[in-house]
Amino acid sequence: MPGLGEGAPVLLLAAHGSRDVRFAATARRVAVAATTALPGVRVELAYLDLNEPLLPDALDALTGDVTVVPLLFGDGYHSKTDLPEILDRAAARNPRLRPHQTPVIGVHSPVPALIDRLAEAGLRAPSTRDGVLMYAVGSSDAGSDASVRARGRELSRALGVPVETVFATRLGPDGAAVREAVARLRGAGASRIAASPLFLSAGLLTERVERVLDDVAPGSLVAGPIAAHPGLISAITELYRAAVPVPVA
Structure with a gap:
């Protein structure tokens, strides 16, 4: 430098x-x-x-x-x-x-950053009609995946709305993981879905999730990645x- x-x-x-x-x-x-x-x-x-x-x-x-x-x-x-x-x-x-x-x-909670990115996308005052789909890279390490799911629960507590976590590397046939997660959010009362990528950057994996979301829940709010x-x-x-x-x- x-x-x-x-x-x-x-x-x-x-x-x-x-x-x-x-x-x-x-x-x-x-x-x-x-x-x-x-x-x-x-x-x-x-x-x-x-x-x-x-x-x-x-x-x-x-x-x-x-x-x-x-x-x-x-x-x-x-x-x-x-x-x-x-x-x-x-x-x-x-x-x-x-x-x-x-x-x-x-190890430092990304939840405040996720909340800010969701607010930028339009989720400024979450209500009972909102649900969040959080997505991250999946890992072969069970502990790593468990820590990501824990962040999803933390995000849910902070926002006061249901949060479902999926892993972009393990979406299943026809994006089944996203479809099932959205169905659970709707079952919990959410009529509006917001997408929250636990990613450093937008890329091929985030778009993989968002293409399925566009099909199953068109018009969803999509937050930006955490970035800088x-x-x-x-x-x-x-x-x-x-x-x-x-x-x-």
Whole structure:
């Protein structure tokens, strides 16, 4: 980053990656916002897959202590297995590199950000006729999926309306998971459906859910992804500062 010396502390944001160009553009906006929130810290961005720079390449260009914050909402395979293996291999290649992985950003509740995005879409004063469909990436890790469902319950309590959670990678034939979730919301009294993506960026997976929703509940409110919401940037800074307790300029 221009203006920072080689000895500047390093925060490496680790995003998943996507073939959809919107994902990388959103991740870059998050990195810019994190740079503003952490003056004196060199903020870098890399990807686990599909976008460049890939994490191994980014790590090979760094030395010293590097704090790696996973831009992931679920604590599953990527955060528990994939990323630690990448960091271990990078450290083995370069003994001067000391990478430290923080928890995923999802350990800090995304619910305030979800509520703000829903309000922007028009759900400013939820009523008994509203129901929310929250959707996220599914995981092979049962604990990760359970934590996402817990966020759905938290969102329901905060809004005072029913919330159904589905996983975009496991929608079933003809989007059965979305259709069944909408049916449950209607059974609970909802006549208006609002869609709440627990995603960093819009992309192929969010559109997969929304196409089914357009068919089963046309005219539904559709919130934007979390993106560079101040709550997400706060989660990044808190994870970084917890890992690097020495004050930075």
